[in-house]
Amino acid sequence: MTVLTVAQATVRFLEAQHTERDGVETPFFAGCWGIFGHGNVAGVGQALLEREQSGDPSHLRFFHGRNEQAMVHAAVAYARQRDRLAAMAVTASVGPGATNMVTGAALATINRLPVLLLPGDTFATRVASPVLQELENVQQGDISVNDIFRPVSVHFDRIDRPEQLASALLHATRILTDPAETGAVTLALPQDVQAESYDFPDELFARRVWHVARTVPQPAALARAVEAIRSARRPLVVAGGGVTYSQANDALTAFVEATGIPVGESQAGKGALPYDHPQSVGAIGATGTTAANALAEEADVVIGVGTRYSDFTTASRTVFQDAGVRFVNLNVSAFDTHKHSAIGLVADAREGLTALTDALDGWRADEAYTARATELAAAWDATVERAYTGEGAPAVADGLAIQSQVIGAVNELSAPRDVVLCAAGSMPGDLHKLWRTRDRKGYHVEYGFSCMGYEIAGGLGVKLAALDQEHAEGAAARDVFVMVGDGSYLMMNTEIVTAVAEGIKVIIVLVQNHGYASIGALSQSLGSQRFGTAYRYRTERGLDGGTLPVDLAANAASLGADVLQVAGIDDFRAAVLTAKESTRTTVIHVDTDPLVPAPDSPAWWDVPVSEVSVLESTQQARRVYEDHKSRQRPYLTPASDTKDHS
Structure with missing residues (x-):
């Protein structure tokens, strides 16, 4: 005692x-x-x-x-x-x-x-x-x-x-x-x-x-899942965070290469496959690629692996449109396996995928379907390349950078094992669509809560984890790139001080939008005219005066970070290389044009619009909302197909 x-x-x-x-x-x-x-x-x-x-x-x-x-x-x-x-x-x-x-x-x-x-x-x-x-x-x-x-x-x-x-x-x-x-x-x-x-x-x-157990699938449940997949003509995998947490990336690769089934990725699941794998069609849902969402619209069997199917993943239950679409959900949590009336397969992602691969031996999706998925992914990758270079984008004032160019520069100049991290605003959606993942742990976007202020603190946590793995496992070094807008930065930048105190290097890309770029765009699309989303002086009419003279670069320097203040994409690229060579926490401050959007798919997100209004902009937004609302699906199949208590 x-x-x-x-x-x-x-x-x-x-x-x-x-x-x-x-x-x-x-x-x-x-x-x-x-x-x-x-x-x-x-x-x-x-x-x-x-x-x-x-x-x-x-x-x-x-x-x-x-x-x-x-x-x-x-x-x-x-x-x-x-x-x-x-x-x-x-x-x-x-x-x-x-x-x-x-x-x-x-x-x-x-x-x-x-x-x-x-x-x-x-x-x-x-x-x-x-x-x-x-x-x-x-x-x-x-x-x-x-x-x-x-x-x-x-x-x-x-x-x-x-x-x-x-x-x-x-x-x-x-x-x-x-x-x-x-x-x-x-x-x-x-x-x-x-x-x-x-x-x-x-x-x-x-x-x-x-x-930490690796739960294996129950044989009867596995048989039901296999039967459903074998019946599919247009199957699609939705890879969630469970793939990565289970370290099931190799098992997923083996599964899709054996079956030819394409893979769309949730935010947490991004990186489940490398971006250039032939079966990878990228992000799915409200912030998805044209490739993944086109396949989702016609998929007749959707195989969810380690996903909880948030509204962004399903585009608020509008992205899967086949009249008879069925779901097979492989998840360690029974709660998640039965979402969308799915055939539930309660198991560790790696063990479940391995069992499915073995049980489906000899079966493949139609080769023409697999080839079409690869072609759609290649077309989207060409769109990404244009976004990275700014080709075809509208002119911007004063040589400002475009957010998609900033993402492209970081992607190109970072090492394959480096980590990009984000949480809120317009950046997570753009990263989901545009970031080319090369390493299973190279993409870290917190989108379950999408919490403004997570970014810098989260980057510090990721860097600590990477350093511990380097020490314990001899793993190669990783730089951590924190992508943060001025809105999130102003909410919580204090852990810059902690990073400096600990002697830990994090690269913070601070995008200056002079307000909330994401919510501003959402507000405009919903007929609310970007109200209350810009950082402006108050006038007689409200907060619609000139831009506030907030110096975020000076603020970051006062917290102990090295600061590189740049204008234009060429200067930004040079700053990224400088930050990579440094051993200290570095903030790259770059002004962008928040009115230039990244390429998108037609997917939708359900944010209710006022049913009555005197504003014409709101009335028009309500008509658009009702049109999208008509496409929502309950994803209910007969109970006899879904009850599974074995």
């Missing part, structure tokens, strides 16, 4: 946890992010300090963040880059420090990515209640602000007594390491309990390995 405080025991436990998959063991908790206040400074903070000064090389690393939400973003990005086999903890003080993490918790849970949140909480003993930052609820005496974590966490617990800690930590880690259940796990730690001592069993701190 060992006498430790609750906080000390928590840190010691986290240090002892490992994952194993395919015979490879990995320390699971790679570090703890923290900002300290009265709710955790004498508890978790003291415990981390004690371990850091212990001289033990296995001590839990501490990372000092500058914003609580950003710390969670960095931890989540780390876990995604490590294929969910390693994760991080995040601690914050009681009250606003804790609740600042809620947005990050939602992002983690929506994207099915593991992060352990350790928010400080008010006194369990209530001896001095109400304490600073305590929520007093007249109906519930046991509630605190941390209860807001409940709906955005896959698991929530509050440790009111030291005796509860062992079972709580074990249960939390089991969930975090389970690919079917993972997300944000919150363990609220009252500040008095953190500092309370207890005689903990030594077994709690022994090295523990969590085996």
